[in-house]
Amino acid sequence: xxxxxxxxxxxGCLDPPRATKVLLIDDEExxxxxxxxxxxxxxxxxxxxxxxxxxxRVVRQQRPDVxxxxxxxxxxxxxxxxxxxxRISPEVQVIMLTGHASMESAAATGxxxxxxxxxxxxxxxxxxxxxxxxxxxxxxxxARREIPRVEGxxxxxxxxxxxxxxxxxxxxxxxxxxxxxxxPAPANMLTLVGLxxxxxxxxDRIAGxxxxxxMEPGQTIAQFYSKTAKVSVKERGPAGKTIKRPLTPExxxxxxxxxxxxxxxxxxxxxxxxxxxxxxxxxxxxxxxVFGVFPPDGVAKAYAKDAVIFILGVLALSSGISKTGxxxxxxxxxxxxxxxxxxxxxxxxxLLAVTAGFLSEHAxxxxxxxxxxxxxxxxxxxxxxxxxxxxATMFILSLCMVANQGGPGSPAAGGRNAxxxxxxxxxxxxxxxxxxxxxxxxFVPVMALTIAFYFYLRFRGQxxxxxxxxxxxxxxxxxxxxxxxxxxxxxxxxLAAVILMWxxxxxxxxxxxxxxxxxxxxxxxxxxxxxxxxxxSWDVVALYASATAMGAGLAATGAAIxxxxxxxxxxxxxxxxxxxxxxxxxxFTGFLTNFMSDGATVSALGPVVVPMATISxxxxxxxxxxxxxxxxxxxxxxxxxxxxAIAYSLAxxxxxxxxxxxxxxxxxxxxxxxxxxxxxLWFWTIYGYWAWIGF
Numbered sequence: 001x002x003x004x005x006x007x008x009x010x011x012g013c014l015d016p017p018r019a020t021k022v023l024l025i026d027d028e029e030x031x032x033x034x035x036x037x038x039x040x041x042x043x044x045x046x047x048x049x050x051x052x053x054x055x056x057r058v059v060r061q062q063r064p065d066v067x068x069x070x071x072x073x074x075x076x077x078x079x080x081x082x083x084x085x086x087r088i089s090p091e092v093q094v095i096m097l098t099g100h101a102s103m104e105s106a107a108a109t110g111x112x113x114x115x116x117x118x119x120x121x122x123x124x125x126x127x128x129x130x131x132x133x134x135x136x137x138x139x140x141x142x143a144r145r146e147i148p149r150v151e152g153x154x155x156x157x158x159x160x161x162x163x164x165x166x167x168x169x170x171x172x173x174x175x176x177x178x179x180x181x182x183x184p185a186p187a188n189m190l191t192l193v194g195l196x197x198x199x200x201x202x203x204d205r206i207a208g209x210x211x212x213x214x215m216e217p218g219q220t221i222a223q224f225y226s227k228t229a230k231v232s233v234k235e236r237g238p239a240g241k242t243i244k245r246p247l248t249p250e251x252x253x254x255x256x257x258x259x260x261x262x263x264x265x266x267x268x269x270x271x272x273x274x275x276x277x278x279x280x281x282x283x284x285x286x287x288x289x290v291f292g293v294f295p296p297d298g299v300a301k302a303y304a305k306d307a308v309i310f311i312l313g314v315l316a317l318s319s320g321i322s323k324t325g326x327x328x329x330x331x332x333x334x335x336x337x338x339x340x341x342x343x344x345x346x347x348x349x350x351l352l353a354v355t356a357g358f359l360s361e362h363a364x365x366x367x368x369x370x371x372x373x374x375x376x377x378x379x380x381x382x383x384x385x386x387x388x389x390x391x392a393t394m395f396i397l398s399l400c401m402v403a404n405q406g407g408p409g410s411p412a413a414g415g416r417n418a419x420x421x422x423x424x425x426x427x428x429x430x431x432x433x434x435x436x437x438x439x440x441x442x443f444v445p446v447m448a449l450t451i452a453f454y455f456y457l458r459f460r461g462q463x464x465x466x467x468x469x470x471x472x473x474x475x476x477x478x479x480x481x482x483x484x485x486x487x488x489x490x491x492x493x494x495l496a497a498v499i500l501m502w503x504x505x506x507x508x509x510x511x512x513x514x515x516x517x518x519x520x521x522x523x524x525x526x527x528x529x530x531x532x533x534x535x536x537s538w539d540v541v542a543l544y545a546s547a548t549a550m551g552a553g554l555a556a557t558g559a560a561i562x563x564x565x566x567x568x569x570x571x572x573x574x575x576x577x578x579x580x581x582x583x584x585x586x587x588f589t590g591f592l593t594n595f596m597s598d599g600a601t602v603s604a605l606g607p608v609v610v611p612m613a614t615i616s617x618x619x620x621x622x623x624x625x626x627x628x629x630x631x632x633x634x635x636x637x638x639x640x641x642x643x644x645a646i647a648y649s650l651a652x653x654x655x656x657x658x659x660x661x662x663x664x665x666x667x668x669x670x671x672x673x674x675x676x677x678x679x680x681l682w683f684w685t686i687y688g689y690w691a692w693i694g695f
Contacts, residue, residue, distance in 0.1 A: 023046075023055065026069075033048070232247070259293060263550055284550055310362070317366065340467075346456075350449055363498075363499060387660075393660070400646075404641060424621070439621070443684065498517065539649075543638060582622045586627065589601060589605055630678075648661060
């Protein structure tokens with residue numbers, strides 16, 4: 001039987017769980033000795049100290065899990081000791097012991113962030129229960145602060161580590177970067193970055209990155225990259241003067257190798273939780289700084305893309321919407337038919353996917369995810385269970401992955417579609433809005449139902465909450481806050497205006513501009529404050545910023561085009577034309593879009609694969625559509641799309657702040673959903689209704 005003092009095994013640690021370490025601080029020696037004996041007999045590891053100043057040193061050196069602290073002591077008061085403990089180690093939970101006469105001052109301990117207070121002398125069973133609860137809360141506090149829990153004492157346990165601290169994976173990352181720096185560049189990479197524009201008629205491979213269209217005839221990628229990124233090499237000229245020369249193909253290929261290595265390391269760290277996601281996001285920038293992919297201003301510019309401002313803005317708007325209670329009204333409108341889990345999956349999900357084909361799927365996810373977390377918390381409370389991770393995972397992943405699949409629905413679904421239309425227009429083959437909808441919309445509800453079936457079959461046996469009326473909970477939450485207030489009406493108007501600007505003015509304002517306008521408007525009406533904005537998940541903002549920065553580095557150095565060109569060269573003959581070419585393009589696009597933004601993926605691949613279609617006699621729409629549609633398959637990593645980043649940032653327990661959906665959940669289920677998306681695209685779309693519609 002497990003001791004009450006023991007906690008479940010730590011993630012990634014093969015050593016047996018250790019007992020809860022309790023620090024007992026009390027100047028009464030007899031009481032301290034008696035309580036230490038009672039706690040030790042129950043399996044706790046107890047350290048007792050009578051001097052408060054000594055106790056502070058013990059906290060600094062030994063890092064206890066829980067502190068039991070007497071409120072009234074000589075030298076320092078309990079409140080003063082508590083302040084110092086929280087300054088040293090804020091995740092440590094403190095239980096204050098106070099006499100009967102001072103119980104009315106318990107509010108002071110709450111202000112000082114004590115976990116609980118008990119009357120002294122306290123009942124042993126009540127104290128043990130409180131210590132166990134405090135130890136659980138410590139783990140939640142560590143998760144909120146991304147503090148790794150490392151308790152392994154073996155070498156393997158240390159290497160394997162735990163979430164947010166995996167030294168073995170970090171060493172693999174070092175090896176990857178060493179290989180990227182030291183291994184000679186592939187011959188085809190050297191050829192590609194040294195290729196002059198217009199020198200390979202029929203392929204025009206270096207048109208792949210949108211900015212390469214600005215290249216002058218005869219200019220190479222190495223020369224263009226040197227000029228635009230301002231990474232020229234300074235040398236002494238014949239007259240002794242310092243001159244700047246463009247990078248050679250060998251020097252540019254080195255930068256491209258570094259970017260491929262950076263991409264692999266970042267993906268590995270995010271997938272395994274080797275480091276906190278925000279720190280990994282900064283690591284990508286550090287590598288770009290160290291290896292000189294861009295100058296310092298260039299790296300900063302690569303991080304500060306419109307998509308990053310958009311993520312920040314949507315998270316802040318979501319905070320304001322939740323603050324007013326408008327999210328519950330929106331939830332009632334969208335989730336009104338979800339009276340059971342099957343109805344949520346099989347009615348709501350297709351409705352959401354089709355809607356995401358015409359409206360901002362990012363905004364839909366941002367508004368619905370908080371509502372689903374309210375539904376989750378209410379459901380587990382009514383079911384009498386402490387937690388149901390399977391339910392939270394099903395809610396959040398089905399929401400963002402279904403929203404992702406709205407991308408093929410219409411040209412309005414995202415910038416990637418506009419990029420593809422622009423590429424096709426270069427060949428005089430741009431489809432109209434209605435033509436795109438005809439070829440893309442039938443994919444959307446079928447894929448949404450496929451995802452719904454997967455999550456239903458995958459989770460129905462794991463859910464602790466067996467019966468759930470989503471609509472009832474949302475309606476109850478809506479009724480609880482009463483009639484719509486002035487703040488809700490203002491928030492609704494601002495939200496409608498932001499969505500309208502996204503639809504009509506995104507070409508001029510981008511996606512981030514309207515979001516910032518919305519934030520300022522809510523602040524002007526005293527609905528949103530800076531502390532509200534400061535509470536958003538900045539680590540997710542940093543994560544998406546690093547993804548855009550890596551995409552810029554991959555494209556500018558020629559690494560993205562090299563990856564695409566290598567894939568094209570690898571294709572067997574039967575996948576180089578017709579439906580086979582469409583399948584091959586969708587396969588590679590679906591893979592690459594999980595590591596680069598969808599727009600960057602289409603920008604890199606579109607001008608490579610569309611000319612292949614014309615050369616092979618394949619209709620350009622077939623290849624263009626399959627490439628654009630597959631850019632919506634970014635289901636495996638949080639960096640793949642704003643939907644994933646927003647959903648991940650909001651998938652937290654409303655009471656404890658614990659992250660309920662992990663990066664590994666995205667990877668594990670995202671791989672399956674992406675495989676299903678390929679199958680639906682191939683057999684329902686390319687070999688299905690496209691064959692019936694014709695081109």
